[in-house]
Amino acid sequence: MPVWVDPEKCNGCYNSRQPxxxxxxxxxxxxxxxxxxxxxxxxxxxxxxxxxxxxxxxxEAIEFHLSYQLGSKGAKLIPHIHKTRDFITxxxxxxxxxxEHFKIQTKVLQIALDEQVEDGAEGLDFSI
Amino acid sequence: MIERQVIHTDILIIGGGTAGCMAAxxxxxxxxxxxxxxxxxxxxxxxxxxxxxxxxxNAYLNKGETPESFVRYVRSDSCGLIREDxxxxxxxxxEYCVKKVESWGLPILCDDKGDYVPRGRxxxxxxxxxxxxxxxxxxxSSGAKVYNWLVVTNLLTQGNRVTGAVGFSLRNGKFYVVxxxxxxxxxxxxxxxxxxxxxxxxxxxxxxSPYNTGAGYAMGIRAGAEMTSYEMRYxxxxxxxxxxxxxxxxxxxxxxxxxxxxxxxxxxxxxxxxGDGAPTPYRAHGPIQEIKEGRGPVYLDTRGITPEKxxxxxxxxxxxxxxxxxxxxxxxxxxxxxPVEIQTTEPYIVGGHCQAGYWVDEGRRTTLKGLYAAGDxxxxxxxxxxxxxxxxxxxxxxxxxxxxxxxxxxxxxEEVIAREEARAFNAFKxxxxxxxxxPPVDMEARLQKIMEQYAGGASTYYEMNDxxxxxxxxxxxxxxxETQDLVADDLHQLMKAHEVIDRLDVAQVLVExxxxxxxxxxxxxxxRTDYPERDDVNWLKFVxxxxxxxxxxxxxxxxxxxxxxPGDRYKP
Numbered sequence: 001m002p003v004w005v006d007p008e009k010c011n012g013c014y015n016s017r018q019p020x021x022x023x024x025x026x027x028x029x030x031x032x033x034x035x036x037x038x039x040x041x042x043x044x045x046x047x048x049x050x051x052x053x054x055x056x057x058x059x060e061a062i063e064f065h066l067s068y069q070l071g072s073k074g075a076k077l078i079p080h081i082h083k084t085r086d087f088i089t090x091x092x093x094x095x096x097x098x099x100e101h102f103k104i105q106t107k108v109l110q111i112a113l114d115e116q117v118e119d120g121a122e123g124l125d126f127s128i
Numbered sequence: 129m130i131e132r133q134v135i136h137t138d139i140l141i142i143g144g145g146t147a148g149c150m151a152a153x154x155x156x157x158x159x160x161x162x163x164x165x166x167x168x169x170x171x172x173x174x175x176x177x178x179x180x181x182x183x184x185x186n187a188y189l190n191k192g193e194t195p196e197s198f199v200r201y202v203r204s205d206s207c208g209l210i211r212e213d214x215x216x217x218x219x220x221x222x223e224y225c226v227k228k229v230e231s232w233g234l235p236i237l238c239d240d241k242g243d244y245v246p247r248g249r250x251x252x253x254x255x256x257x258x259x260x261x262x263x264x265x266x267x268x269s270s271g272a273k274v275y276n277w278l279v280v281t282n283l284l285t286q287g288n289r290v291t292g293a294v295g296f297s298l299r300n301g302k303f304y305v306v307x308x309x310x311x312x313x314x315x316x317x318x319x320x321x322x323x324x325x326x327x328x329x330x331x332x333x334x335x336x337s338p339y340n341t342g343a344g345y346a347m348g349i350r351a352g353a354e355m356t357s358y359e360m361r362y363x364x365x366x367x368x369x370x371x372x373x374x375x376x377x378x379x380x381x382x383x384x385x386x387x388x389x390x391x392x393x394x395x396x397x398x399x400x401x402x403g404d405g406a407p408t409p410y411r412a413h414g415p416i417q418e419i420k421e422g423r424g425p426v427y428l429d430t431r432g433i434t435p436e437k438x439x440x441x442x443x444x445x446x447x448x449x450x451x452x453x454x455x456x457x458x459x460x461x462x463x464x465x466x467p468v469e470i471q472t473t474e475p476y477i478v479g480g481h482c483q484a485g486y487w488v489d490e491g492r493r494t495t496l497k498g499l500y501a502a503g504d505x506x507x508x509x510x511x512x513x514x515x516x517x518x519x520x521x522x523x524x525x526x527x528x529x530x531x532x533x534x535x536x537x538x539x540x541x542e543e544v545i546a547r548e549e550a551r552a553f554n555a556f557k558x559x560x561x562x563x564x565x566x567p568p569v570d571m572e573a574r575l576q577k578i579m580e581q582y583a584g585g586a587s588t589y590y591e592m593n594d595x596x597x598x599x600x601x602x603x604x605x606x607x608x609x610e611t612q613d614l615v616a617d618d619l620h621q622l623m624k625a626h627e628v629i630d631r632l633d634v635a636q637v638l639v640e641x642x643x644x645x646x647x648x649x650x651x652x653x654x655x656r657t658d659y660p661e662r663d664d665v666n667w668l669k670f671v672x673x674x675x676x677x678x679x680x681x682x683x684x685x686x687x688x689x690x691x692x693x694p695g696d697r698y699k700p
Contacts, residue, residue, distance in 0.1 A: 001638060023173065024171065025170070025174070025175045026170045026175045026176060028298055028623070048334070048339070049333055050174075052179055052181035066451065066454050067333065071457075072458050072459070073453070075454060082417050085487045090446050091427065092453060094460065095457065102443055104257075104443055104446050105232070106235065107235055109258045109261040117310075118206075
């Protein structure tokens with residue numbers, strides 16, 4: 001599973017009908033389960049590993065693991081967006097648990113916690 | 129009863145990506161009296177190819193370069209055949225577009241004089257993690273109306289005139305009918321025609337956006353628009369498994385391509401055409417021949433680069449393609465001590481890196497009245513990358529604004545709209561009726577199997593001949609009739625159903641193009657084992673096609689090549 005929402009950390013962005021992770025996925029792969037108020041990756045086989053979902057999550061609740069087909073499970077890559085939004089500090093953990101940090105200058109735009117869908121549509125998840 | 133939403137606008141942009149966003153801003157700035165609407169199937173803030181960000185602009189005229197020097201380079205890199213007018217006109221707008229996006233907040237690496245730092249003849253470095261949200265923010269604040277989660281299923285046409293588009297909302301299931309005077313297709317290229325490198329939950333670990341499924345190509349094909357150069361497919365050379373771009377390593381660390389014996393095969397085998405700097409098709413062809421002939425695997429030789437350089441590489445990848453860094457972590461690879469393995473991807477149909485797409489004039493008008501094309505969906509002009517798509521968006525916007533008064537509004541008939549509504553929701557209706565039918569993923573597997581095995585997939589080293597293409601043609605021909613049995617149990621699956629229908633339309637045209645050109649001009653992109661040499665006497669021209677909207681028959685034709693910039697077409 002390339003991208004994984006940690007249910008311990010995810011709070012469904014409260015009452016949001018279109019949380020940032022759901023909105024930012026270019027493939028419409030992340031879905032909010034309203035029965036438990038948490039988001040999850042519904043179509044892992046269609047995940048592109050592009051990561052805007054991870055960067056948009058205000059709780060840093062989404063983890064990036066490479067598909068097991070391509071590499072071992074221990075390694076992780078976690079972006080921490082600086083509050084000035086001018087930097088991302090990437091936390092890189094290898095298979096042995098060794099950590100390295102990379103501070104990358106960039107410009108990360110703020111993503112709102114919720115967004116009204118056109119024409120008053122509720123943003124309901126039709127697949128549940 | 130499906131709820132319908134009707135929209136009237138002046139300029140309709142289908143696809144809120146690289147070209148689409150820029151076109152919207154340019155249209156609103158230059159023609160503020162006109163309404164602009166963007167229809168985007170995901171959310172415009174991260175949709176399309178720029179979802180993960182970008183770390184360079186790869187088409188820019190650095191100091192000393194001109195539109196003419198750019199045309200000469202792109203012409204030789206594309207093995208002597210391009211629409212020189214299209215490439216020249218787009219290069220004239222690189223600076224305009226880049227400066228504009230910089231003013232919107234894109235960080236670009238400058239020296240202490242404030243000039244962009246060149247990283248190669250045509251490349252400048254950017255910190256583009258948020259390039260897409262920067263573009264989308266500009267599009268939204270331009271006054272263009274953005275409709276997210278809107279899957280466009282077809283164009284509305286009346287004879288040779290395009291009058292609008294239809295689609296459905298992924299969020300509320302409504303049927304949208306958009307009437308417009310001028311329509312810009314900016315939906316990008318087509319991935320997913322061939323089997324990808326990986327399976328299971330890594331299936332969509334592809335180079336190109338797997339969500340660019342050729343919708344714009346297919347709509348135009350169905351409407352009878354003329355298409356060009358589908359046979360110049362794009363096969364990318366990328367890092368193994370992570371499928372990250374190699375330019376970062378090749379240029380950034382100066383690492384050459386080597387085979388398993390350490391032989392710099394591009395230099396030893398392709399010296400006359402430029403070695404490591406050979407035209408782009410050869411940079412995929414060379415490695416594939418090494419593997420085919422048993423001298424693989426193939427690598428970029430990074431051994432011996434300093435730890436500082438390794439950190440630089442990781443930082444560059446984190447800005448654009450973090451998977452690469454995670455791949456090294458998850459496989460215990462230190463690129464300083466072992467070479468980075470590279471591979472070729474499955475073929476894509478794109479008008480950005482290559483020139484597959486709509487046949488357009490210099491204003492980016494297609495052969496259908498009221499229809500324009502920009503970006504990867506437009507043909508004839510390779511080497512676009514990001515800034516070329518911006519330039520085409522600007523050109524199309526200016527042309528649409530100028531043409532608009534003469535175009536006027538034409539309203540599609542209720543009969544046509546009702547037919548399109550039925551077509552849009554057919555797979556969902558099949559589910560509601562309880563039909564067993566064909567899941568989209570199954571039709572996708574069938575399509576990819578045919579293309580992979582008979583139309584030059586990676587498993588046949590991208591090669592093809594008349595016998596194979598005839599089988600591809602025959603096997604594909606039974607699928608269009610079966611698309612009416614696709615079944616979608618929700619709106620997301622309905623989108624997947626349309627994606628496979630669109631890719632099927634593109635695949636049929638692709639096979640015709642590949643069969644028609646009886647030469648090999650772009651090895652690996654289009655390798656004909658039955659016509660293995662380039663043939664300038666008979667084939668220095670464009671292969672184009674038009675599909676009849678009523679009969680579905682694909683008519684092939686050629687268009688002449690026109691040299692505008694003097695010089696040897698095979699020398700940069």
